Amino acid sequence: MTRLEKMLDEDFEIWNARVWVEYRNELIMAGMTAEAADENVATNIAQTIPEGKLSEGNYVFTVWNDDEKVGAVWLADRAGEWFIYDIEIDENLRGQGLGRATMRNIEEFVRTQEGISVSLSVFGFNKIAQNLYLSEGYETIRWSMTKKLTN
DSSP states (O other): OEEEEEOOHHHHHHHHHHHHHHHHHHHHHTTOOHHHHHHHHHHHHHHHSGGGSOOTTEEEEEEEETTEEEEEEEEEEETTEEEEEEEEEOGGGTTSSHHHHHHHHHHHHHHHTTOOEEEEOOOTTOHHHHHHHHHTTOOOOOOOOOOOOOO
16 A cells, blocks of 8 residues: 655655755756756755755655555645645656555645645656646646757
């Protein structure tokens, strides 16, 4: 059975270091310059995890499947409208329904907090995640598009 549990401090330190490296790499893959990605990461850290501590309304969970750690989730409460900053399932365990189960656990948690919605952003290149979210009833409400100009 898949469940979410508050992440332990020692796991949080490892996750916190890793999540920003991965996010920066994804920003660059999406077309941002390294300098702009660095600035974006620094701004987000200052707003959400200043000095290595979660700001109010932010929650980080370990995703468990039975007795095995299988991933992590970062949620933020924005006045009852919740946002998924990060959801990850260990790469070697993907395709087994754990992402889908985790999405349902997120929704269950948000309901217990009297949340009214859950939203997220997904990079255009992440088609597998997009398909999961669409199949779980998430709807696209905004597109951000870029055209690369070359000389």
